[in-house]
Amino acid sequence: MYRQAELKILEEKAKLVRRYIIKMIANAKSGHPGGSLSAVEVVTALYYKIMNIDPHNPEWEDRDRFILSKGHACPVIYAVLADLKYFSINDLKELRKIGKLLQGHPSIKTPGIDMATGSLGQGLSIANGMALGGKINGKTYQVYALLGDGELQEGQIWEAVMSAYHNKLDNLTVFVDYNKLQLDGSCVSLKSFSGLGEKWRAFGWSVIEIDGHNFEQILSAITIAKSTKNIPTVIIANTIKGKGVSFMENEVAWHGGATDDNQLSIALNEIGGEDAWV
Amino acid sequence: MGMNISTKQAYGKALLSLGSQNIKIIVLDADLAKATCTLEFGETFPDRFFNMGIAEQDLFATAAGLSTCGLIPFATTFAMFSAGRAYDQIRNSIAYPNLNVKIVGVHGGISTGPDGASHQCIEDFSLMRTIPNMVVVSPTDPLETAKAVYAIAKYEGPVYLRLTRDPMPNITREDKDFIIGKADRLFDGKDLTIFATGVMVHKALKVRELLNLEGISARIVNVHTIKPIDTEEILLAASETNKIVTLEDHNIIGGLGSAVSEVVTDNYPVPILRIGVNDVFGQSGTSDDLFEYYGLGTDCITESIKEFLIKKAVLNKKN
Numbered sequence: 001m002y003r004q005a006e007l008k009i010l011e012e013k014a015k016l017v018r019r020y021i022i023k024m025i026a027n028a029k030s031g032h033p034g035g036s037l038s039a040v041e042v043v044t045a046l047y048y049k050i051m052n053i054d055p056h057n058p059e060w061e062d063r064d065r066f067i068l069s070k071g072h073a074c075p076v077i078y079a080v081l082a083d084l085k086y087f088s089i090n091d092l093k094e095l096r097k098i099g100k101l102l103q104g105h106p107s108i109k110t111p112g113i114d115m116a117t118g119s120l121g122q123g124l125s126i127a128n129g130m131a132l133g134g135k136i137n138g139k140t141y142q143v144y145a146l147l148g149d150g151e152l153q154e155g156q157i158w159e160a161v162m163s164a165y166h167n168k169l170d171n172l173t174v175f176v177d178y179n180k181l182q183l184d185g186s187c188v189s190l191k192s193f194s195g196l197g198e199k200w201r202a203f204g205w206s207v208i209e210i211d212g213h214n215f216e217q218i219l220s221a222i223t224i225a226k227s228t229k230n231i232p233t234v235i236i237a238n239t240i241k242g243k244g245v246s247f248m249e250n251e252v253a254w255h256g257g258a259t260d261d262n263q264l265s266i267a268l269n270e271i272g273g274e275d276a277w278v
Numbered sequence: 279m280g281m282n283i284s285t286k287q288a289y290g291k292a293l294l295s296l297g298s299q300n301i302k303i304i305v306l307d308a309d310l311a312k313a314t315c316t317l318e319f320g321e322t323f324p325d326r327f328f329n330m331g332i333a334e335q336d337l338f339a340t341a342a343g344l345s346t347c348g349l350i351p352f353a354t355t356f357a358m359f360s361a362g363r364a365y366d367q368i369r370n371s372i373a374y375p376n377l378n379v380k381i382v383g384v385h386g387g388i389s390t391g392p393d394g395a396s397h398q399c400i401e402d403f404s405l406m407r408t409i410p411n412m413v414v415v416s417p418t419d420p421l422e423t424a425k426a427v428y429a430i431a432k433y434e435g436p437v438y439l440r441l442t443r444d445p446m447p448n449i450t451r452e453d454k455d456f457i458i459g460k461a462d463r464l465f466d467g468k469d470l471t472i473f474a475t476g477v478m479v480h481k482a483l484k485v486r487e488l489l490n491l492e493g494i495s496a497r498i499v500n501v502h503t504i505k506p507i508d509t510e511e512i513l514l515a516a517s518e519t520n521k522i523v524t525l526e527d528h529n530i531i532g533g534l535g536s537a538v539s540e541v542v543t544d545n546y547p548v549p550i551l552r553i554g555v556n557d558v559f560g561q562s563g564t565s566d567d568l569f570e571y572y573g574l575g576t577d578c579i580t581e582s583i584k585e586f587l588i589k590k591a592v593l594n595k596k597n
């Protein structure tokens with residue numbers, strides 16, 4: 001069990017991350033708020049509580065890795081990396097601007113970004129490679145990957161699901177951001193499917209289903225994943241697209257887009273907390 | 279005068295009218311129907327529209343199967359995820375069996391803007407041009423796009439159609455027929471010929487005016503078909519204007535510049551300057567900022583051309 005005080009700190013961090021997401025997208029006038037907001041708790045838990053990393057040494061070879069396979073949600077990781085001082089808060093103000101650090105989809109040149117993503121469906125294969133490399137090199141680092149639920153429609157994901165099982169990648173933990181929406185509509189309206197957990201189980205994976213906005217559940221799922229040997233683990237995080245901003249929640253229209261001034265202040269009000277963006 | 283629209287919006291409109299005339303037209307998309315402008319077709323003809331989800335490899339192979347049933351699939355997604363992601367499916371399941379599939383790549387080039395390098399396909403001409411059987415079309419404005427959509431629907435065989443994101447005024451003529459493989463000379467000139475395609479034709483027109491101010495007369499040719507390339511028009515340019523510049527929102531390797539160079543070196547060697555993205559990845563930014571940054575703003579293009587003309591004139595004297 002985690003102490004209430006620890007969870008409280010994470011909840012405050014989540015507010016901070018949400019504020020930055022909304023602010024940087026508003027400032028850039030484009031971006032993907034919905035899928036960034038749904039992933040806040042998972043990414044916050046990983047970076048502030050779980051991952052073995054060193055912001056002063058982003059390329060440290062023993063660090064844990066994180067692959068944001070759904071690269072369009074990069075504002076969530078930019079917010080965390082800025083707060084952890086991989087780069088400056090001011091960089092957030094230059095998201096999607098020419099000649100600047102923070103690209104519209106993750107670039108390998110940005111400190112703290114472990115892999116360029118943006119073309120969906122490729123991140124799990126990449127994470128597999130890093131996990132396999134860790135085993136080959138006798139390293140003990142963990143590899144985490146975050147996939148979108150719509151992204152699971154990519155066939156390459158299921159090729160990678162088989163590879164990870166085949167190679168016994170127990171140093172790999174995958175999150176599915178199960179927010180039930182994608183770009184044009186709900187996931188099932190585009191491609192209906194049944195039994196998401198069953199599918200992964202059938203491929204031999206360990207499957208844990210949680211509320212992806214509940215820190216306690218996220219943290220204990222990761223603890224179980226890390227102690228599960230010989231097979232990879234997927235944590236299916238039930239989430240709400242646009243979480244934390246009422247007019248964005250479960251609204252597919254907020255997959256992509258930026259708030260105007262009025263919407264921005266409503267959103268920040270609802271999120272609460274404070275930030276260091278002045 | 280209405281508001282300018284992008285070539286992808288013109289595509290969406292043309293699909294609607296084409297779809298109402300021809301029940302064989304099928305549209306497939308990969309969760310980008312809003313962005314590629316196929317959404318309205320889907321709402322109007324729901325039984326002839328398939329949103330395949332984020333599964334491009336599956337999408338293009340499915341389109342191949344549909345075309346074997348006598349249907350005409352317009353298989354649509356971003357250029358990156360058609361020409362790029364589904365290259366193998368396009369090559370082996372569409373082009374090799376020479377199937378009647380229209381591959382539509384929206385958001386070609388760095389003009390795609392803020393999404394950044396992962397979404398700015400600067401290799402699509404190159405990838406598609408080198409596949410046997412493939413036709414590659416790159417219209418410059420909404421008017422020409424609508425004509426191109428009809429022309430490729432009529433043509434029997436695989437076609438790659440590249441479309442772009444920024445709104446564009448019409449610069450081509452209403453009464454001009456769109457003939458696949460026949461370039462469109464927009465202005466005559468005697469000192470050099472600029473072959474341009476897609477969004478860069480608009481820049482070429484501006485560059486022509488700037489060169490005019492310096493007493494340089496440029497012929498402007500809109501190359502709406504990259505393959506088959508209009509050999510005749512290129513050889514006329516080589517023999518009549520002696521110098522050639524190519525202009526494209528694409529890597530300078532493998533695209534329009536390469537296609538023109540191949541014809542010229544094979545038949546009538548003259549100096550060529552290829553202007554495009556200089557074999558580097560793009561980045562986020564507005565399309566205007568990116569054009570400036572990558573040397574594709576009109577002033578920068580004009581300077582490059584002047585330098586090219588001076589250099590070649592000096593060399594010619596030495597010879």
Ligand SMILES: Cc1ncc(C[n+]2csc(CCOP(=O)(O)OP(=O)(O)O)c2C)c(N)n1
Binds near residue numbers: 149182183310363
């Ligand atoms: C290969 C590929 N095809 C299409 C896209 C365009 N695209 C960006 S986000 C998105 C929807 C993603 O949905 P999901 O994976 O569920 O992510 P989330 O809803 O969490 O944002 C699409 C289709 C892309 N980036 N890559």
